Amino acid sequence: MKMKSNFDEHVKQLLGDYEPEVPSRVWENIQQRTKRKPRGSWFFFKKYGWAPVLLLLCGYFGWQAYFNNNQQQHSTPSEVNSSAPASHPSSTSPADEGEKIKNVDEAESALSNNNISPKVAANQSALTTSVNNTHSYTKKSASLHSGNLASNVHEETMTPIDNESNYLSSNKNKTTWAARKKMRQQVGEIDNTDKASSIETEVNTEKENLLHDMKLTSPEWLSLAKSLHPSVKGIQRKEITIPCPGGGNPAWNKQYIEVYGGPDYVFRQLHDSASSSEYLNQRKQSTNFYYAYSAGISYTKVWENGLSCKVGLNYSRVTEKFDYTQGNIIQIIYVTDANGDTIGNYQTTSARHKVTFNKYRTIDVPLMFGYETAKGNWTFNFSAGAIVNIHSWTRGELLDRSLQPINITSGDQSNPYQMRSNIGLGATASVSAYYRLNEQLKVFAAPYFRYNFSSMNSSELALQQRFQTMGIRLGLRMELGKK
Amino acid sequence: MKKVSIYRIESKGEPPVLTQEQLIKGCIRQDSACQKAVFDCYAGRMLGVCMRYARNAADAEDILQDAFIKVLEKIKQFKGDGSFEGWIRKIVVNTALKKYTLSRYSKEVSDQEVSEQALHQIEDPMAYHQLSEKDILALINALPDGYRIIFNLYVIEGYRHEEIAEMLGIQSGTSRSQLAKARLMLQKQIIQLQQIAV
Numbered sequence: 001m002k003m004k005s006n007f008d009e010h011v012k013q014l015l016g017d018y019e020p021e022v023p024s025r026v027w028e029n030i031q032q033r034t035k036r037k038p039r040g041s042w043f044f045f046k047k048y049g050w051a052p053v054l055l056l057l058c059g060y061f062g063w064q065a066y067f068n069n070n071q072q073q074h075s076t077p078s079e080v081n082s083s084a085p086a087s088h089p090s091s092t093s094p095a096d097e098g099e100k101i102k103n104v105d106e107a108e109s110a111l112s113n114n115n116i117s118p119k120v121a122a123n124q125s126a127l128t129t130s131v132n133n134t135h136s137y138t139k140k141s142a143s144l145h146s147g148n149l150a151s152n153v154h155e156e157t158m159t160p161i162d163n164e165s166n167y168l169s170s171n172k173n174k175t176t177w178a179a180r181k182k183m184r185q186q187v188g189e190i191d192n193t194d195k196a197s198s199i200e201t202e203v204n205t206e207k208e209n210l211l212h213d214m215k216l217t218s219p220e221w222l223s224l225a226k227s228l229h230p231s232v233k234g235i236q237r238k239e240i241t242i243p244c245p246g247g248g249n250p251a252w253n254k255q256y257i258e259v260y261g262g263p264d265y266v267f268r269q270l271h272d273s274a275s276s277s278e279y280l281n282q283r284k285q286s287t288n289f290y291y292a293y294s295a296g297i298s299y300t301k302v303w304e305n306g307l308s309c310k311v312g313l314n315y316s317r318v319t320e321k322f323d324y325t326q327g328n329i330i331q332i333i334y335v336t337d338a339n340g341d342t343i344g345n346y347q348t349t350s351a352r353h354k355v356t357f358n359k360y361r362t363i364d365v366p367l368m369f370g371y372e373t374a375k376g377n378w379t380f381n382f383s384a385g386a387i388v389n390i391h392s393w394t395r396g397e398l399l400d401r402s403l404q405p406i407n408i409t410s411g412d413q414s415n416p417y418q419m420r421s422n423i424g425l426g427a428t429a430s431v432s433a434y435y436r437l438n439e440q441l442k443v444f445a446a447p448y449f450r451y452n453f454s455s456m457n458s459s460e461l462a463l464q465q466r467f468q469t470m471g472i473r474l475g476l477r478m479e480l481g482k483k
Numbered sequence: 484m485k486k487v488s489i490y491r492i493e494s495k496g497e498p499p500v501l502t503q504e505q506l507i508k509g510c511i512r513q514d515s516a517c518q519k520a521v522f523d524c525y526a527g528r529m530l531g532v533c534m535r536y537a538r539n540a541a542d543a544e545d546i547l548q549d550a551f552i553k554v555l556e557k558i559k560q561f562k563g564d565g566s567f568e569g570w571i572r573k574i575v576v577n578t579a580l581k582k583y584t585l586s587r588y589s590k591e592v593s594d595q596e597v598s599e600q601a602l603h604q605i606e607d608p609m610a611y612h613q614l615s616e617k618d619i620l621a622l623i624n625a626l627p628d629g630y631r632i633i634f635n636l637y638v639i640e641g642y643r644h645e646e647i648a649e650m651l652g653i654q655s656g657t658s659r660s661q662l663a664k665a666r667l668m669l670q671k672q673i674i675q676l677q678q679i680a681v
Binding site for chain 2: 007008010011014016017020021023029030075416
């Protein structure tokens, strides 16, 4: 037993701290195996693919909203469009009050003179008694507008069958829509006039009757239509919702396209984990910010509650100046005779100065959420969000650890000083001020800040370089859906 | 904090000195200089460990290589509550154990028939004192995988039989008997070597 423990001790003593020489090929093999696999297109898609998908989705919904907006405008009957241009009640000036009162009086008389109630009753009887009865009704629409009233009052005669045919045709919504719009305008004008309060109740009642009369959802109309035309048996009820005139912020519920460009200032962060202050100092001294700018295009959607979403494509470029001076360059100059034989030499000492302008370029997708509000001709937007780098590339030179210039131009994968082709995610925030030029166009200035989470150079290097950007974007904003 | 010199800037200045913590952080960041420094620091001793577990030098290098790749990949998991070298050593031993699996060595062990009586026959207890570390290493390498692993775990690494049994998924009694058999085989080989020398 004692021998056993002695033997064990002896072996442990001999082999416990045994440290043979490690062949260099072991580390080379480890290096090869731990070398990062090239990031293929799938990796890129997996990591950053959501950005273009998000962009596409935003674009799709933006287009959808724009399309719907246009469709709604086109479905408005031309007679209403031409004779009664949209006018927001709140935009009517006090000077128009007198004329408005007169208009209201005329509206009252127009509505009462046209005997809407008897007409509706007749129409109802026509529906219930006989389809062959060509009992007609007359509808007089009064389109009231502050500037042009008399010319907008016109008569329109329709039989119930004609009217129903209109509904069943592709323009079936137009009459209802027009009637509703006219009524809404009437009511809107009347509502905004104090002196019209006495007739408000009556007009509302008439409005309800007329709307019920003209509504496609009226069961009587549907049964009549189905009995007349077998082809329309499959018709479904369809409610047409007409939004009431909005009383919110004029900046809300809109979509914009923005084009911008502007100067930037870059705060450079250099951190050396190898604690080599000499190299860090040399790097700081040899490179200085020169100029930077960014430009891009973005789509902004502002919802009804004032919240906004902004997505776009941003290009930015940072230029820094790299100064390199190599001192004590010794040159030996040999003097030769006509035969080429050296007859003497002399020595000079000089310095070499080299200036390179390094360019760092990035293409990013900013996605920002914020709040927008307007006052008069001014609109303000406060936004913050993420900025995703799509691609970045560089050109220029820097000092390496041996304090010699080394090329950092993108493309040489074997060079460890190369900057990364994707600097990843960042955060950004901006405050934008817009000034209205006309109904569709605004100019804007937007100070912004961008913070990059990751460094620009390879993580294999001890010295990590990062750029944080502050700048101002100047540009144009165009409202979508305005003509 | 233990200071580890990692690499020298060839051109100018003093060689930078990193603490172990900085070194580990550098490895987490995949700083190749820090990785190389860790390798340079511990590869020699770990190769010694590998050589005891492996059948030959080539296998030992393979184990070392695999183990260091694991170390560099899993260095984030090192919490710093024990010694860094101990953590690396554990990875190296586990890598070696995986290479020579239980099924492989148990088969080999069953082929080795050693009588209980033979376990107590020790002809020349002092003969091993004349052997160098390389000789003993060669003898250990010549042991069947199962014997070698248990001998290493018990004698050099200092694990108890219960721990070895748990690590290898065997009974602790098996571990004990195999250790005894390993000793006996070693003694026989030592005596043979001595006889040849004489």
